[in-house]
């Protein structure tokens with residue numbers, strides 16, 4: 317096998333670098349490389365390994381003269397200009413399934429944090445304020461899952477065990493897994509109207525942006541919650557801000573922001589609200605998921621190399 321030069325341009329588990337080295341890739345590890353430097357350096361590489369920080373734009377791909385494979389060490393290829401890559405005959409591999417368990421566990425954590433105000437009350441305790449706020453139970457409530465794929469299904473299994481009724485909206489239906497959790501597919505409108513807590517777990521594709529805008533927020537039950545571990549683009553930010561301020565949405569917890577890190581006014585205002593919980597895109601940031609990501613990514617890279 318010819319040795320392929322691989323640029324790893326985002327922070328990854330050491331195991332990834334070890335696996336690449338021991339499988340005859342010549343690795344350059346530049347986890348903090350900026351967009352301009354990436355454009356300068358990319359031309360000598362055959363393989364580019366990214367997480368979500370690196371934006372593989374048309375401009376980057378124009379300079380990538382030798383690039384054969386882009387490996388997304390994670391799930392979701394929305395930080396890659398997929399159509400430009402395809403035009404240039406560059407293959408894309410991902411680590412599908414590697415973080416299913418980690419992201420669904422985080423979703424449950426965010427849900428309970430919202431309904432019992434755990435981070436808020438912890439902050440008060442640290443300020444020496446003994447604030448006995450009343451929360452709500454999840455038991456016997458309706459959970460609406462938008463995007464019933466790997467993560468949606470794993471989350472639904474736990475929700476079912478916790479005594480919630482599960483409904484889901486997806487553009488693709490998998491009756492077998494749905495029957496297994498005793499839930500049902502509904503329209504987006506039904507999901508919005510019936511859910512006490514909504515979990516956004518879909519993959520962002522061309523049609524997905526602003527799936528939840530002012531109109532859709534208006535259809536939601538007053539006082540319901542949203543947990544978002546997929547992508548912020550699904551939600552219109554300024555409309556969400558309004559819905560959170562007027563109590564239509566009781567709370568919003570997300571592992572994703574519109575800019576990562578956040579950098580505009582309405583986004584920062586959303587984050588500052590007391591009924592909002594934000595984690596910095598750490599869904600896959602567990603020991604186990606990062607090891608799986610390394611393993612799956614390198615396995616898929618080797619398969620593509622050998623094709």
Ligand code: NAD
Nearest residue numbers: 391392463464465466467486487488518519524546599600
């Ligand atoms: P998956 O492919 O198994 O499932 C995605 C589901 O979304 C599919 O069933 C698909 O049909 C559905 N879908 C796509 N577009 C839709 C739309 N417009 N409306 C409704 N449903 C739609 O993927 P997965 O492994 O479950 O991951 C889902 C998403 O979670 C990823 O695409 C990624 O954005 C996000 N994710 C986040 C983290 C994190 O760190 N927070 C980690 C991994 C994945």
